[in-house]
Amino acid sequence: MSRRWTIARAARYGRALSRWGRLALHPQAGDDVRVFYGWDLVPGEGEPVAGGTVKIQLLASRFPNRPTDFSVLYLGSSYLPRDLRPLMWASKRRGAAVVVNQNGVGYPGWAGDRTEAVNRPQRRAIRGADHVLYQSAFAKDSADIFLGEPRGEWEILHNAVDVARFTPGEPPSGAPTLLLGGDQTQAYRLDVGLRTLAAVRRSQPDASLIVSGRLVSDPEPLIRELGLAGAVEFVGRYAQRDAPDVYRRAHVLLHPKVNDPCPSTVLEAMATGVPVVYAASGGTIELVGNDAGIGVRHPVSWERDEPPDPEALADAVGRVLDAHDSYAGAARRRAVERFSLEPWLDRHEQLFAQLLARI
Numbered sequence: 410m411s412r413r414w415t416i417a418r419a420a421r422y423g424r425a426l427s428r429w430g431r432l433a434l435h436p437q438a439g440d441d442v443r444v445f446y447g448w449d450l451v452p453g454e455g456e457p458v459a460g461g462t463v464k465i466q467l468l469a470s471r472f473p474n475r476p477t478d479f480s481v482l483y484l485g486s487s488y489l490p491r492d493l494r495p496l497m498w499a500s501k502r503r504g505a506a507v508v509v510n511q512n513g514v515g516y517p518g519w520a521g522d523r524t525e526a527v528n529r530p531q532r533r534a535i536r537g538a539d540h541v542l543y544q545s546a547f548a549k550d551s552a553d554i555f556l557g558e559p560r561g562e563w564e565i566l567h568n569a570v571d572v573a574r575f576t577p578g579e580p581p582s583g584a585p586t587l588l589l590g591g592d593q594t595q596a597y598r599l600d601v602g603l604r605t606l607a608a609v610r611r612s613q614p615d616a617s618l619i620v621s622g623r624l625v626s627d628p629e630p631l632i633r634e635l636g637l638a639g640a641v642e643f644v645g646r647y648a649q650r651d652a653p654d655v656y657r658r659a660h661v662l663l664h665p666k667v668n669d670p671c672p673s674t675v676l677e678a679m680a681t682g683v684p685v686v687y688a689a690s691g692g693t694i695e696l697v698g699n700d701a702g703i704g705v706r707h708p709v710s711w712e713r714d715e716p717p718d719p720e721a722l723a724d725a726v727g728r729v730l731d732a733h734d735s736y737a738g739a740a741r742r743r744a745v746e747r748f749s750l751e752p753w754l755d756r757h758e759q760l761f762a763q764l765l766a767r768i
Contacts, residue, residue, distance in 0.1 A: 440768075442761045444472040445479035447490035457646035461488030461512060463673045464568055466649065471754050472761075480505050481761050484538075486531045487512045493530055497537045506764035509538040511548055513670040514555040518714040519595060524555075532556045539764055542566045544671035545692030551670070554711075567695065569753030570676040572745045574649075577682030577737070578657035584615030585730055588659035588683070590674035591666070592622035592646070599628055601665040601716045607635040608723030613730075619659060622646055656681040661729055665716045667707065669693050680744035684736035686725045688717050696748070700739035703729055 451469045452462055465485055472483075482500040486509060490496060500507050515527025535541055535556050541563040543549040549565060587609070589602040599620065606618040617640045620628075624643075632641055647655060656662070662678035664687040669675075671692040675685050679701050687693045689704030697704065703725040705717040729736050 440765050442481060443475040443479045444481045444483050445476050446474055447484050447496060449476050454650050455648045457648055461485035464510060467750060468757060480765055482507045484534050485510045486534060489530050489534060493533060504768050506768055507538045508540050509534045510542045511535065511552050512544050514551050516555060516711045518712055528555050535559050540760060544568055545695050547692040548670040566756060567748060568671045568673055568676060569748050569750045570680045570744055571750045572680045575653050575677050575680035577741055581658055581660055585613050585660045586658055587618045587661050587663045589618060589620045589663050590678065591672065593624050596626040597714065597716050598665055599624060599626060600631065601719055602663055603631050603635060603637060604719035605663060605722040607637060608720050609726050619644060621655060652677060653681055656683050659683050660733060661686055661726055664693060665722065667714050667716055676744060676748050679740040682737040682741040684729045684740050686722055686729055698743055701743045702736060
């Protein structure tokens with residue numbers, strides 16, 4: 410355990426203790442909108458974020474984090490606080506509304522014997538919520554199966570992207586560049602990405618792959634086996650302010666994650682005019698539609714994650730590249746028309762006002 414980690418942990422606990430002390434001095438919520446996201450600090454624009462923290466960061470741009478005098482407790486299911494139970498109790502006691510933004514759930518195919526441990530806090534959050542925002546129809550269906558139906562109101566509200574920041578740049582020149590976006594937190598994602606690149610390079614010998622995010626497996630043995638030395642670049646995690654430049658380097662986003670509820674990386678790619686080749690399951694289908702990319706079918710179940718065949722993904726990449734301008738334009742239009750940030754923030758503002766008017 411490093412000294413830096415120990416100091417950071419102590420600081421986190423110190424902030425939490427201070428927050429609980431101040432909450433005790435302000436027992437009533439009031440009726441103006443003040444939002445707390447369950448964490449004392451929300452990552453800043455220059456800090457790397459992923460998954461649930463992306464939408465919290467977007468929300469905080471209009472509704473700053475208010476840990477000690479909140480009237481709305483807003484919880485992201487993939488970013489739940491450690492003191493969830495007492496926070497929900499305190500929220501009800503002080504008359505604050507509880508809103509849950511529900512993403513994915515634990516299921517045996519990826520969570521294995523941790524499925525119930527993953528789902529238990531999410532179930533508690535949904536059951537205690539005044540309103541649940543499901544990130545996709547798929548997110549609602551899977552939550553109903555593994556968490557149960559909510560006791561309060563609910564709606565489906567897809568994630569959003571800042572289309573004023575994520576904009577197309579100059580079309581990338583040279584050989585095709587694929588982007589494997591997000592965090593590679595399932596080993597099969599990197600494996601499939603590398604094998605897809607190898608298949609693409611049979612017809613496009615100079616094609617390359619950019620890999621972002623965290624890795625859970627060593628890629629070097631497979632890179633050597635497939636003869637991909639020099640064709641793969643690992644850029645690691647990056648801050649949102651740097652993200653558009655990463656997407657603009659790519660011709661195609663490769664997204665082989667199966668049963669993905671509502672991936673922000675897909676929306677960000679679309680907004681920058683990057684078509685998507687993806688595993689045809691989960692909420693990704695709802696995001697991409699028929700014109701912004703190509704979904705590749707694969708076996709779908711809750712018991713096992715089986716990604717698409719790399720050869721089939723490579724074929725889809727080839728078809729997208731053959732009509733790249735059409736797919737790229739459709740991706741940008743779909744992002745702007747359906748997933749823009751401002752309407753998403755407006756809906757939150759309307760929802761918060763409605764909930765506080767009733768309490």
